[in-house]
Structures are given as C-alpha cells and as structure tokens.
Amino acid sequence: MNPIFSFLVISFLFINNTHSLKVHRPKPNNSNAQITVMGFVYCDICSNNSFSRHSYFLPGAEVKVDCKIRAISPRIREQISFTVNRTTNRYGIYKLEIPSVEGIACAEAAIASSCQASLMWSSSTSCNVPAYRTTTNQIAIKSRKPNLCIYSLNALTFRPSKRDITLCGN
Template identity: 30%
Template sequence: MASSTKFAILFAGALCLLCLPGMANSAATQFIVEGDVYCEVCRTNFINKLSQPMPGAKVKLQCKGEEEGNITYSLEGVTDAKGHYRLTVEGDHGEEACEVTLLKSSRADCEEIPDEGWATKPSSKVTLTKNNGFHGETRQANPLGFTRKKADPQCFELFKELEINPNQEF
C-alpha cells in the first residue's frame, strides 16, 4: 500500500476519533425551558396587576420539523404553587421549530384558551440549540395565560387606570 494511502487512512481515522467527544456532547445536550402560566381575569390577554399565577396548569412543549405535522419532540409539564414550570429538554433541536402551549387549566373558573386578536392559540417559541449565540442551558418562555369566561368586576378600575376601554361586561 502506498504511503500516501496509509496517511489518508490514518488521517481519516484520527479525524473520526476527534469527532467522538463532540458527538457525545451533542447527544448529552440538555436545555431547561422555564415559564409561567396565569389566569387573566380581565380578558385583556396580557399580564396585569390583577392576573393570578396558576398552580397545577399543564403545558406542552413541541418541536416540529420542516414537514407539516412532523412532531420531532414532545414534553408535558405542570406548574408549581407559583404558576411556574420547568421542563428538561433532551437534545439539540436547532433544525426544528419549538414552542410551549397551554394544555389544561387547573381552574374551572379560568379555563378558556384565548382565541381572539393577537392571542389566538397563544404559544411561546423557544430556541433549543447552542449554535445561535445564546449562552447557558436555560431558556425563558413568554408567560401564557388562560382567561375567565367573564371579566372580574375589579377590571373596570384597572381599565380606567390603564386608560383602555375594552367592551367588557362586568
């Protein structure tokens, strides 16, 4: 065998060995996705001083590939006593679109998922890769909220304070 062929084989083997630690690290990649779930008692679809943390609410994180309906990763979680959830995600999902959505309310009086205006099917997109400039393993998801069927009477004063006039019945 020619010495150049031996060199090429040795070089290729060495390159493969150098890649193994990197492959082990990518396989062991973990991310923590954290966020909050609340009950929005005024039906404004944004957090305000009357919004209430929702313990026991269920959320779902899903990552999808480029093809429609191609769910590549899915994980559910439950909020703690302060309405906060913490999901441990395995693997790097840089080639996928990942988001957290509301799954189930823990309160019968606040179980509607907003479906109007900008809050239609609310979700929080999260980036789950180390190849994007973010440092660390923790990713913060935007807060998500269920709404009540009817706005709380206290909301009238809040609307006056915020100088907004939604067409709410109290």
C-alpha cells in the first residue's frame, strides 16, 4: 500500500476520531511526551496488495503491538519495552495511547523509538487469511501540541481464502 495513502487515511480517521471524543484530559507536563501508536487493518478482497474499491476496513480484528521507547536525556538513559494487544474499532483502527513518559521529548522519541504491529486474528470469517502480518515501517506525525508524538504504522491486511473473480477479475 502506498505510504502516503496510509498516512492520509490514518490522519483523517485519527482527526475525526479525536474530535468526536468529549473526554477532557489533564494537560501533560511539558517535559514529558504523550505517545500515540496507531494503524489500521483492512480486508484486501482482490488480494492485490492495495486498498481497492472492494476492500473494507476490519472492525474487531486483534493486533499485537510491540514497542521499545528510549528515554534520552542528560539524567535518564532507559528503555521501556512493552507488548499489548489492541482490537480495531469500527473504522478498522487500533490505537495505543501512552499518557506520559518521563525523560522523552518527541523529537528524540521519533529517532530512538520503534514499534511493530502483528496480526493476531480477524473478526471476519470471510476474510481471515493474513496477508501483511507484521509492520515496522512508521510515519511520525508532527502535532501542533507540544510533546505529542504520533506513530502511524503501515496497514495490516487479511484476505479471503478464495479470490472472488466476479468482483476482481482473473
């Protein structure tokens, strides 16, 4: 899938999702970063390794997210590693929010951190063959909020067990 398309889709869905929330969070400490890791899962109906007009986002798919985040500052040199499972929402987006990480500034976090997402299982019985199982490529999105880091991971995909030639051709 085209990385620019992935970026645009995730940015659009993230912005729409964020504006619909009515929760007010306390402001984080300016010296600590708030980190969001997100991506999406879709069904590649035609098995052509791209989001086509027959593809659709998969709600309820399970994804495992592994991250290593390094704190680099004059006082702190630590690495935080964690693994979590996330389920995609109705738009096929999974998201992990880490509210505050001491000693991490977004500019440094973008360089020293890495996350990977892996498919666990599909919520669709008609689209449950893993295609793109794991992603490590990420786009760091700059936010207007200070110390907000957003990592957008490339899309993960499932395929049907048989290609529908009436929809997709030979």
